[in-house]
Amino acid sequence: MLTENTDPRIIIALDFPDADSALSFVKPLDPALCRLKVGFELFVAAGPALVEALQARGFQVFLDLKFHDIPNTVASACRAAAALGVWMINVHAGGGQRMMEAAREALEGGVDRPLLIAVTVLTSMDDAELGACGIGRGVDAQARFLARLTQESGLDGVVCSAREAAALREDLGAAFLKVTPGIRPRGSEAGDQKRIVTPADALRDGATHLVIGRPITRAQDPATVLADIHGELAAVMEA
Numbered sequence: 001m002l003t004e005n006t007d008p009r010i011i012i013a014l015d016f017p018d019a020d021s022a023l024s025f026v027k028p029l030d031p032a033l034c035r036l037k038v039g040f041e042l043f044v045a046a047g048p049a050l051v052e053a054l055q056a057r058g059f060q061v062f063l064d065l066k067f068h069d070i071p072n073t074v075a076s077a078c079r080a081a082a083a084l085g086v087w088m089i090n091v092h093a094g095g096g097q098r099m100m101e102a103a104r105e106a107l108e109g110g111v112d113r114p115l116l117i118a119v120t121v122l123t124s125m126d127d128a129e130l131g132a133c134g135i136g137r138g139v140d141a142q143a144r145f146l147a148r149l150t151q152e153s154g155l156d157g158v159v160c161s162a163r164e165a166a167a168l169r170e171d172l173g174a175a176f177l178k179v180t181p182g183i184r185p186r187g188s189e190a191g192d193q194k195r196i197v198t199p200a201d202a203l204r205d206g207a208t209h210l211v212i213g214r215p216i217t218r219a220q221d222p223a224t225v226l227a228d229i230h231g232e233l234a235a236v237m238e239a
């Protein structure tokens with residue numbers, strides 16, 4: 001049997017409308033082979049009870065609520081998220097250094113505190129879209145800039161595209177987490193993602209965790225797609 005008991009680097013994005021569909025989806029999945037990401041849609045619909053139900057089934061949960069507000073509000077939200085016993089939480093790096101430091105300080109001293117990471121530039125954006133928001137330096141430079149700010153604020157890592165992972169490994173080291181959505185196995189549809197990368201290339205370029213949603217959640221046989229991706233990653237690690 002395929003196992004990766006220590007630190008499954010694949011995080012499945014559970015973008016489902018309600019608890020029942022999420023729980024029936026995870027039934028055939030092995031918690032040794034993946035973690036689960038609960039985002040806005042599912043958390044708004046199903047709340048902390050769903051997070052607890054997933055944890056009771058043995059899964060570690062990344063609560064992806066991308067907090068972005070004044071420092072005091074974000075710190076309180078992070079404290080509330082940590083109380084759920086989740087594995088990872090996130091904020092937007094664009095909230096600034098004081099906001100990120102407040103988030104980190106809110107988690108200090110907790111037993112088994114969640115990992116805290118910050119979103120740099122969304123993987124759905126390209127240079128043109130970023131430029132239209134008034135940021136003309138381009139996606140690569142902006143992601144590097146915000147990742148450095150995140151490290152200086154004392155966080156554990158960033159959410160970025162795997163396209164930026166190699167540069168961030170160079171800038172900030174291999175241990176700084178690079179959690180990469182926009183992963184697309186060869187032949188799967190990009191959807192709304194602009195900066196996509198295959199699982200093998202992401203790992204090769206220094207992604208520490210791969211967030212994968214629709215290519216697994218919309219597959220006919222999700223457990224087989226997950227096993228195939230593990231096979232692709234194992235080949236990179238053995239090479």
Ligand SMILES: O=C(O)c1cc(=O)[nH]c(=O)n1[C@@H]1O[C@H](COP(=O)(O)O)[C@@H](O)[C@H]1O
Nearest residue numbers: 013064121122123159181182211212213214
């Ligand atoms: O923070 C995230 O997880 C995130 C950041 C980002 O820049 N891009 C991004 O796609 N995500 C999330 O990653 C998941 C990607 O899902 P798929 O595009 O279906 O693989 C979604 O749940 C997004 O909310």
